[in-house]
Amino acid sequence: MTVTIYDVAREAKVSMATVSRVLNGNPNVKPETRKKVKDVIERLNYRPNAVARGLASKKTTTVGVIIPDISNLYYSALARGLDDIAEMYNYQTIITNTENDPEKERDSFLSLVSKQVDGVVFLGGALNEETLSDIKDSHVPVVICGTSEKDKNLPSVNIDYFEAIKEATTKFLDTGANRIAFLKASYSDQLENHIEEGIKSAYRDAGKSADDSLILTAGSDYQSGKDVFEEISTHKADVVITMSDETAIGVLHSAMDHDLGIPEDIQVLSCSNTRLVNMVRPPLSSIALPLYDIGAVGMRLLTKYMNEETVDEANVILPYKIEYRATTK
Amino acid sequence: MTVTIYDVAREAKVSMATVSRVLNGNPNVKPETRKKVKDVIERLNYRPNAVARGLASKKTTTVGVIIPDISNLYYSALARGLDDIAEMYNYQTIITNTENDPEKERDSFLSLVSKQVDGVVFLGGALNEETLSDIKDSHVPVVICGTSEKDKNLPSVNIDYFEAIKEATTKFLDTGANRIAFLKASYSDQLENHIEEGIKSAYRDAGKSADDSLILTAGSDYQSGKDVFEEISTHKADVVITMSDETAIGVLHSAMDHDLGIPEDIQVLSCSNTRLVNMVRPPLSSIALPLYDIGAVGMRLLTKYMNEETVDEANVILPYKIEYRATTK
DNA sequence: ATGAAAGCGCTAACAG
DNA sequence: CTGTTAGCGCTTTCAT
Numbered sequence: 001m002t003v004t005i006y007d008v009a010r011e012a013k014v015s016m017a018t019v020s021r022v023l024n025g026n027p028n029v030k031p032e033t034r035k036k037v038k039d040v041i042e043r044l045n046y047r048p049n050a051v052a053r054g055l056a057s058k059k060t061t062t063v064g065v066i067i068p069d070i071s072n073l074y075y076s077a078l079a080r081g082l083d084d085i086a087e088m089y090n091y092q093t094i095i096t097n098t099e100n101d102p103e104k105e106r107d108s109f110l111s112l113v114s115k116q117v118d119g120v121v122f123l124g125g126a127l128n129e130e131t132l133s134d135i136k137d138s139h140v141p142v143v144i145c146g147t148s149e150k151d152k153n154l155p156s157v158n159i160d161y162f163e164a165i166k167e168a169t170t171k172f173l174d175t176g177a178n179r180i181a182f183l184k185a186s187y188s189d190q191l192e193n194h195i196e197e198g199i200k201s202a203y204r205d206a207g208k209s210a211d212d213s214l215i216l217t218a219g220s221d222y223q224s225g226k227d228v229f230e231e232i233s234t235h236k237a238d239v240v241i242t243m244s245d246e247t248a249i250g251v252l253h254s255a256m257d258h259d260l261g262i263p264e265d266i267q268v269l270s271c272s273n274t275r276l277v278n279m280v281r282p283p284l285s286s287i288a289l290p291l292y293d294i295g296a297v298g299m300r301l302l303t304k305y306m307n308e309e310t311v312d313e314a315n316v317i318l319p320y321k322i323e324y325r326a327t328t329k
Numbered sequence: 330m331t332v333t334i335y336d337v338a339r340e341a342k343v344s345m346a347t348v349s350r351v352l353n354g355n356p357n358v359k360p361e362t363r364k365k366v367k368d369v370i371e372r373l374n375y376r377p378n379a380v381a382r383g384l385a386s387k388k389t390t391t392v393g394v395i396i397p398d399i400s401n402l403y404y405s406a407l408a409r410g411l412d413d414i415a416e417m418y419n420y421q422t423i424i425t426n427t428e429n430d431p432e433k434e435r436d437s438f439l440s441l442v443s444k445q446v447d448g449v450v451f452l453g454g455a456l457n458e459e460t461l462s463d464i465k466d467s468h469v470p471v472v473i474c475g476t477s478e479k480d481k482n483l484p485s486v487n488i489d490y491f492e493a494i495k496e497a498t499t500k501f502l503d504t505g506a507n508r509i510a511f512l513k514a515s516y517s518d519q520l521e522n523h524i525e526e527g528i529k530s531a532y533r534d535a536g537k538s539a540d541d542s543l544i545l546t547a548g549s550d551y552q553s554g555k556d557v558f559e560e561i562s563t564h565k566a567d568v569v570i571t572m573s574d575e576t577a578i579g580v581l582h583s584a585m586d587h588d589l590g591i592p593e594d595i596q597v598l599s600c601s602n603t604r605l606v607n608m609v610r611p612p613l614s615s616i617a618l619p620l621y622d623i624g625a626v627g628m629r630l631l632t633k634y635m636n637e638e639t640v641d642e643a644n645v646i647l648p649y650k651i652e653y654r655a656t657t658k
Numbered sequence: 659a660t661g662a663a664a665g666c667g668c669t670a671a672c673a674g
Numbered sequence: 675c676t677g678t679t680a681g682c683g684c685t686t687t688c689a690t
Contacts, residue, residue, distance in 0.1 A: 004667055015677045020669060028675055045466070050443040051383045052667030055682045060380070062444075070408055070424070071604075076400035083426055092440055094423035095399070097412055111421055114379040115391075137374070222608050249608055256610075275400075279551050279578055280609060281585075333683055344661045349685060357659055381683030384666045662689080666682105673678080 003044045012040040023048055054116055062092045063302060064112030064120040066105060070097040072220070073274035074244065074291065078123045078145055081295025089303045091118070098125065106131040113138045119302045121145060123295075126188045141305035145298035146289070147188040148315070155305065155314040157298040161191060161271070164287045164320045165198030165241070168269060171322075172239050173206045175329050177267065180210070181237035183218040183228060183247060192243070195271070199241075211235075218247055225250020232266075233258070239267045245276040248284055252327060268327040282326030290318050332373045341369040352377055383445055391421050392631060393441030393449040395434060399426040401549070402603035403573065403620065407452045407474055410624025418632045420447065427454065435460040442467045448631045450474060452624075455517045470634035474627035475618070476517040481644055484634065486627040488649040490520060490600070493616045494527030494570070497598055497651055501568050502535045504658050506596065509539070510566035512547040512557060512576055521572070524600070528570075540564075547576055554579020561595075562587070568596045574605040577613055581656060597656040611655030619647050 005023075009016040014037060021029050022037045029037075040046075054060040065082060067075045079095065086093045096112065098104040105125055112120055113134075119141040127135075127149055135142050135154070144156045172180055182199055184192050196215060203210040214235055218228040225247035232240055232251065242248040248270035255266050262268070262282055270277070273286040297316055304311045334352075338345040343366060350358050351366045358366075369375075383389040394411060396404045408424065415422045425441065427433040434454055441449055442463075448470040456464075456478055464471050464483070473485045501509055511528055513521050525544060532539040543564055547557040554576035561569055561580065571577040577599035584595050591597070591611055599606070602615040626645055633640045 002667095005669095006667080016668075017670085017678080018676060021676085024669085030675060033675080047439065047443050049384075049445065049667050050440075051380055051389070051445045052682090053669075054380045055378075055384050055684090056667075056669040058669095058682070070399065071402060071405035073400060073402075076405065079399055079426070080428075093425070095425075096421070096423070097408070099409075110376065111379075114376050116378065116380045222604065246608065253610065275551065276608070279575065279605070281582065331683095334685095335683075345684075346661060346663095346686080347659085350660085353685080359659060362659075378683050381666090382685075384668085385683075385685040387666070387685095660690085662687105664685105664687085666685085669680100669682085671678105671680085674676085 003046045005046075005048065008037065008040050008044060008046050011044065012037045058116070060116050060118055061090060062094060062115070062117045063299075063306075064108075064115070064117040065093050065095045066108050066112070066120065066122045066125060067095060067097050068100045068105070068123065068125045069220075070095070072244070073276060074146075074272045075123050077274055077291035078295040078298075081292035081297075082121060082123075082145075082299045083295075085296045085299035085303075089299075091303070102126060102128045102131070106134060109134060109138075113140055119143070119306045121298050121302055122147070124187055126186070141302055143298045143302045143305070145294050146291075148190050149188075150190050152315055155301055155311070157294050157301065157316045157318065159287075159289055159294075159320040160317050161194040162198040162201070164271075164322065165195045166202045168241070168287060168322055169199050169202035170206065172267065172328075173202060173208065177239045178208075179214060179235065179237045180239040180241065181214040181216060181232055181235060183216050183225075183240065183242045183251075185218060185220045185243040185247065187220075187243055195241075218242070220244040220247055222246045222250045225252075226254045229254035229258070237266065239269070242268070242270045243272065245270045245272045245274050245284060245286065248286075248327075249276065249280050252280070252282075252284065263327055263329045267329060273323060277323070277325065285325045285328040286323050288321040288323045290320070293318055331378075332375045334375075334377065337366065337369050337373060337375050340373065341366045387445070389445050389447055390419060391423060391444070391446050392628070392635075393437075393444070393446040394422050394424045395427060395437050395441070395449065395451045395454065396424055397427050397429045397434070397452065397454045398549075399424070401573070402605060403475075403601045404452050406603055406620035407624040407627075410621040410626075411450060411452075411474075411628045412624075414625045414628035414632075418628075420632070429454075431455060431457045431460070435463060438463060438467075442469055448472070448635045450627050450631055451476070453516055455515070470631055472627045472631045472634070474623050475620075477519050477644075478517075479519050484630055484640070484643040486623050486630065486645045486647065488616075488618055488623075489646050490523040491527040491530070493600075493649045493651065494524045495531045497570070497616060498528050498531035499535065500651075501596065501657075502531060502537065506568045507537075508543060508564065508566045509568040509570065510543040510545060510561055510564060512545050512554075512569065512571045512580075514547060514549045514572040514576065516549075516572055524570075547571070549573035549576055551575045551579045554581075555583045558583030558587070566595065568598070571597070571599045572601065574599045574601045574603050574613060574615065577615075577656075578605065578609050581609070581611075581613070592656055592658045596658060602652060606652070606654065614654045614657040615652050617650040617652045619649070622647055
């Protein structure tokens with residue numbers, strides 16, 4: 001029925017080993033033999049069975065990518081960076097979506113491991129203890145991008161959220177803002193704590209103190225941004241910092257609906273900088289993460305672990321930029 | 330090193346066959362034996378090797394999903410529908426991104442087949458002849474969602490684009506519009522031809538004739554929409570129909586920048602209805618495809634093929650709705 | 659209800 | 675440079 005390496009060997013009058021060699025680019029094959037085999041492969045339209053190959057070689061040239069929400073532009077931007085580098089190193093990626101569910105995240109990981117992927121990268125997500133422990137005893141190389149876990153035991157790629165937020169906050173404070181709200185989205189406690197600390201540190205340096213009641217929680221979609229506006233308004237915030245662009249846009253629209261001037265009455269800044277920022281009016285100010293690069297560097301890092309190369313820095317910090325567009329003064 | 334089914338068998342003092350049986354829920358195992366085996370599995374933290382399993386059983390309980398552009402909300406909405414149903418039927422999905430490249434599309438398909446997936450679904454995309462022929466001789470069940478190929482040889486899930494566009498066009502014509510531009514995005518010739526025909530048919534029914542010069546081409550991103558505006562303007566279009574929401578938003582913003590009134594001077598309608606439509610001001614009118622459902626029905630259809638159930642209709646047409654929001658009169 | 663044994667399609671020593 | 679031969683870890687008859 002399906003043509004196997006054995007069929008090719010028979011037709012080409014060589015052994016399976018030889019066919020295997022030409023398949024894998026092993027140089028120890030006489031050019032004419034190689035040609036003969038290649039011809040047969042073409043003629044029979046033979047395609048190696050990756051499953052059998054994986055079982056025999058214990059390598060699948062496949063890496064798993066675990067994404068919290070595939071329909072979030074933040075993650076898909078990261079994924080593109082990953083994909084490009086993976087392709088460059090001849091790895092295929094298989095993406096699985098966890099819908100922000102830590103249980104699914106764990107299941108996905110286990111499922112990838114049972115599929116014998118050569119490595120796994122987590123994008124965002126909030127790895128729980130079980131997952132962390134599964135990772136440890138799976139012995140599969142793992143890299144996490146755009147988030148981090150507290151012990152920094154896992155290789156990761158990030159920007160310095162603390163500094164980024166501190167810089168932005170300082171600027172807000174300097175230009176007269178005084179009530180800076182931060183909308184947590186429960187991405188990763190670790191990461192959001194860094195951000196909180198950044199804000200507080202900026203207040204401290206300015207000789208002021210941050211108002212904890214301005215730390216609010218909201219989902220990461222547009223509607224959540226709209227919904228949380230009332231609360232923002234109650235707290236008389238003059239600046240709103242959000243994790244996701246969508247949330248920021250929701251806030252923005254609600255503010256405009258309430259006849260607030262942007263950025264005079266209220267300023268908005270997000271921490272994502274996805275394509276969305278330029279697709280809304282007014283264009284959204286944002287901390288520009290190098291999303292593509294985070295993904296790309298993450299995958300590169302993973303290839304090093306998969307090839308057992310030595311890595312000098314497991315926790316990579318990439319530079320950020322703050323793009324002040326029309327939603328900030 | 331890694332624990333195998335053999336280790337479990339030894340520890341539980343049964344044969345591997347029995348372990349395999351409990352793994353696969355085979356009823357022919359004495360309850361106490363089953364318990365004994367399960368305990369050992371737990372104790373050793375044994376996880377079956379999916380690759381070995383796939384090789385032996387010739388089934389991988391995995392379906393491949395081929396997406397033209399993972400960062401396009403249109404496709405990710407489809408993907409969620411797919412994913413949910415796949416999970417329901419205990420299939421895992423592995424998503425691969427082709428970046429709108431027909432070559433990559435083909436490679437992805439071949440790669441999935443070599444990985445022995447049980448089925449493949451294509452989202453959008455423009456399957457070329459080679460890919461079509463690969464599909465045919467792969468003997469792997471395939472379903473295509475949100476696009477179609479001319480011979481309708483492949484199972485598919487769609488809406489009736491012809492009717493949808495015709496209905497919209499008729500309404501535009503009835504309410505005084507006269508120069509309806511359509512921006513092709515070279516998704517699928519087949520599909521875009523349906524749309525063209527729908528427009529022409531509406532014109533015909535209204536006793537008018539469509540102006541072919543109003544059929545333009547643009548990319549499917551925001552910037553493409555902005556870029557094509559000049560051309561639209563030259564052709565004095567009073568309605569612009571786009572495939573993607575992003576393109577529509579680009580057109581919208583350009584129009585507003587040129588002080589055109591929306592919808593008085595120019596109306597805009599897209600054919601996607603992703604989350605974006607409500608995230609812009611004014612909210613974008615759109616032909617509302619049941620994106621989630623298209624994905625869900627597509628996966629359900631695929632499960633039927635994979636289980637060799639009989640299907641009564643291979644080319645499913647789902648209902649659409651036209652959401653007239655603020656960018657149309 | 660359980661075990662023995664033969665593969666699944668390929669890679670990887672090892673020999674020659 | 676090429677062939678032989680063991681497996682890889684699991685499923686699946688076929689016996690018992």
